[in-house]
Amino acid sequence: MGDLKLMKGNEALSEAMIRAGCDAYFGYPITPQSEVLEYLAREASARTGMVVLQAESEVAAINMIYGAAGAGRRVMTTSSSPGISLMQEGLSYIASAELPCLLANVVRGGPGLGTIQPSQADYFQSVKGGGHGDYKLIVLAPSSVQEMVDFVKLGFELGEKYRNPVMILTDGAIGQMMEKVVLFEQMPRKTEFPDWATTGKKPGKDRNYITSLHIQSEKMEEINLRLQAKYKEIEKNEIRYQTVNLEDAEYVFTGFGLVARICIKAMEMARAKGYKVGVIRPITVFPFPTQVYADVAPQLKGILDVEMNAGQMVEDVRLSVNGATKVEFYGRMGGMIPSPEEILENFERIYIKGETK
Amino acid sequence: MSERTYVDIEAELTDQPINFDEDICLAENVVYIKPQTLIDVPMHYCPGCGHSTAHKILMEVVDEMGIQEEIIGVAPVGCSVFAYHYMNVDMQEAAHGRACAVATGIKRIMPEKYVFTYQGDGDLAAIGTAETVHAANRGENILVVFINNGIYGMTSGQMAPTTLPGMVTTTSPYGRDVKTQGYPLYISNLLANLPGVAYVSRHSVHTPNNVRKAKKSIAKALEYQKQGLGFCMVEIVTNCPSNWKMTPKQSNQFVEEKMIPFYPLGDIKVPEGK
The missing domain is CATH 3.40.50.970 (Thiamin diphosphate (ThDP)-binding fold, Pyr/PP domains)
Structure with missing residues (x-):
């Protein structure tokens, strides 16, 4: 050590x-x-x-x-x-x-x-x-x-x-x-x-x-x-990724880098409210861990991709699931960092209440 | 002794045609052989172009110093982009203008090796000005062979930073107007002012005497590099028959009558005590 x-x-x-x-x-x-x-x-x-x-x-x-x-x-x-x-x-x-x-x-x-x-x-x-x-x-x-x-x-x-x-x-x-x-x-x-x-x-x-x-x-x-x-x-x-709680997941939060950590916190909050959420964090973003998304997609009601940009990795996530499940995006820009509460709120807005905007 | 001009030499040569019946091919009569580190392949340079001569004298110096295995070269973007096809030493091909930065990376990691760049005027004095000036200012212990023919050869004859005032190129079709297109850049003189620069010398390769002087200057610069004196630049004022739209002979006359008066030959800076 x-x-x-x-x-x-x-x-x-x-x-x-x-x-x-x-x-x-x-x-x-x-x-x-x-x-x-x-x-x-x-x-x-x-x-x-x-x-x-x-x-x-x-x-x-x-x-x-x-x-x-x-x-x-x-x-x-x-x-x-x-x-x-x-x-x-x-x-x-x-x-x-x-x-x-x-x-x-x-x-x-x-x-x-x-x-x-x-x-x-x-x-x-x-x-x-x-x-x-x-x-x-x-x-x-x-x-x-x-x-x-x-x-x-x-x-x-x-x-x-x-x-x-x-x-x-x-x-x-x-x-x-x-x-x-x-x-x-x-x-x-x-x-x-x-x-x-x-x-x-x-x-x-x-x-x-x-x-x-x-x-x-x-x-x-x-x-x-x-x-x-x-x-x-x-x-x-060389594909590397981390997954959390995918076994029983109905929803997935996904993001890379810093945002993935915030997604894990948001997932814990979602689980506390009874939503079965898992997390996928790509560690290599090239090569992109396409298969892990493709494999879990059939069991999901949807994915929420969170990034500190206008929606970039979300394109690779959508290509990975190839229509097998819904992929929605939430992002902040210009140096703003999304909070776990914000992620949970937007998850509920999109997937639980079914509001588009 | 007054220097013989290109025209004088040509006149002499025509007067005294070579006699192929003489035993000039016998080993004991050899007075000159091609440098061993110059790869024996046809060059892509245009007939009459000064690049081939500049390549040759550089490789002659490498031969004479016995440093073929201790030198790394950096090729530019421009007509001499393929220099590594002709020079039988380890080489890297740099992005346009970045040769001095690439050479810095090589030299810093292997200070015991000789490192040179071989760059044209567009590469060194336009797109690569920042890399050149800062490598010089840091006193990078490298040799820069700077080929100044006042034009972009590879892209077929556009105006270069060193194009003479009034000179016609494809992008100064009415002649370089210094009021709108700026002045020729005296990059060598500019660099000579920097304390990190040890040696700057300007030469030509349009007559045998000048070829010899240019070669000596390259040898000196590599010797200074060995002594760790700092940045050395040998500028070679040369021709571009194809894009000047001249015969080789006319282009060498132009070098003598127009280029050299504007870019005077000789040492611009020498190390203290040398």
């Missing part, structure tokens, strides 16, 4: 990064995640020799990630919504060149400069690609400070396993709130690097080059087919 500490989400994530043997962090300050760069600047280099560099922009940061990931290193960046938008170009190149790396989006309310308060409005951007071209990130959605720690380690492992960028999709509340966490032991930094890495040409071997440019359409289609096959493989192997 590792150390037990009381930590802020952003700091716990930073500590996990150091302990996971991360080789380099490149980032740019933005609220609500600036603690990451601050924590690493204070702690990392003296402890593990990890490179920590404040870039001139998120555009530069993600391209520094490209360079260091291309050298086969364990690298990470973090940002919040407007900064993640700036990284989309680089992410598309990274996904195409199949470079493993980890990023965290501590989401704030948008669109535009928006607000610094928590939001989940970047779901589409995170799970459907985000930049140009057909590609996917592996996206992990923590709902606690503990998972901010655990998913750093998991994220690095998944990225390296599939040579794919991985995103921790979290929000300003989890980034800022303090909870107790169990930290894993310090892992050594890597000393051996993959054979595709550009670390200097090896004697007697061809040079390595990393590119996303394949000017022949036939070749570019081949690359696309390979990427799609990889995403299928990820969908087959």
